[in-house]
Amino acid sequence: xxxxxxxxxxxxxxxxxxxxxxxxxxxxxxNAHTTHDVDGKPYQRRVVVFENELNNAxxxxxxxxxxxxxxxxxxDSRPPTKVYDPGNPEADAKGMVSMPNIxxxxxxxxxxxASRTFEANLAVVKNARSMAMxxxxxxxx
Amino acid sequence: MSxxxxxxxxxxxxxxxxxxxxxxxxxxxxxxxxxxxxAAGSDFSSMLGKMVSEVNAKQMDASQSVNALQxxxxxxxxxxxxxxxxxxxxxxxxxxxxxxxMDSYQExxxxxx
Numbered sequence: 001x002x003x004x005x006x007x008x009x010x011x012x013x014x015x016x017x018x019x020x021x022x023x024x025x026x027x028x029x030x031n032a033h034t035t036h037d038v039d040g041k042p043y044q045r046r047v048v049v050f051e052n053e054l055n056n057a058x059x060x061x062x063x064x065x066x067x068x069x070x071x072x073x074x075x076d077s078r079p080p081t082k083v084y085d086p087g088n089p090e091a092d093a094k095g096m097v098s099m100p101n102i103x104x105x106x107x108x109x110x111x112x113x114a115s116r117t118f119e120a121n122l123a124v125v126k127n128a129r130s131m132a133m134x135x136x137x138x139x140x141x
Numbered sequence: 142m143s144x145x146x147x148x149x150x151x152x153x154x155x156x157x158x159x160x161x162x163x164x165x166x167x168x169x170x171x172x173x174x175x176x177x178x179x180a181a182g183s184d185f186s187s188m189l190g191k192m193v194s195e196v197n198a199k200q201m202d203a204s205q206s207v208n209a210l211q212x213x214x215x216x217x218x219x220x221x222x223x224x225x226x227x228x229x230x231x232x233x234x235x236x237x238x239x240x241x242x243m244d245s246y247q248e249x250x251x252x253x254x
Contacts, residue, residue: 004199004231008223015219125223132230136237 005128011121013067018118020070021048025111032102035090043100045076076101192238196231203228 024046034043051071078101086095203224209216 004227004234005223008227012220012223016217019217019219122219125219125226129226129230133233136230136233 005125005132007065008125008128010065010067011124011128013069014121015118017048017050017068017070018114018121020073021114022111022118024048024073025107025114028102029104029107029111032100032104032107034100035088035097042080042098043102044080045078045100045102047074047076049074189238192235196228196235199224199228199231 028045031037031043037043049071050068052066052068054066080098080101082096083099084095085091085097088097091097203221206216206221206224210218210221
């Protein structure tokens with residue numbers, strides 16, 4: 001296969017990973033007040049861990065480049081925040097409820113960061129395309 | 142394969158006519174041109190055919206990923222758009238090759254002999 005837009009696989013992998021990160025952030029925001037996760041405990045914040053990998057592409061010219069992917073979606077180990085809410089059915093004997101360890105401001109900052117990274121990768125795609133089109137215009141007048 | 146592969150044979154064939162050496166100016170032309178022309182024809186046409194089929198494969202790939210996206214399969218949006226971009230740029234490349242080819246053909250047709 002001809003490599004028409006060089007380096008686009010890396011960018012595509014990064015776009016994929018950033019999309020996963022955005023999905024995880026939206027999950028965190030959605031579960032900011034979930035006191036019951038699948039294991040019965042309050043929801044723990046999820047964090048995406050990225051990993052670099054050597055690109056084992058078939059064509060020789062991109063063999064040296066490395067790409068990245070989502071290694072795992074880990075749990076944030078910070079303890080849950082205790083909120084005094086005696087009317088809540090989840091409250092303990094002292095009226096304290098364990099709420100998820102999610103800070104909505106932190107999530108919003110992460111959201112902006114992820115969306116800016118996505119944008120940066122889109123700019124790389126745009127640039128690769130314009131480079132290809134300018135190269136095709138060599139000698140045209 | 143250079144698209145201008147016929148040119149060196151042609152110009153070297155012309156050379157003795159511009160600076161005539163005694164005796165061999167007419168003998169140069171027929172011996173050089175037939176050897177260059179068949180090789181150039183088969184190689185270039187197969188290269189062009191391969192290129193057209195690769196462009197076609199890219200277009201098929203793009204339409205396949207768009208179809209997969211629209212039918213609700215787990216294809217990321219950016220992947221479909223990037224494959225469409227790749228198809229479009231490789232099509233442009235093919236059109237550009239065709240334009241250069243036509244340009245050189247018309248240049249030759251306009252040549253005064």
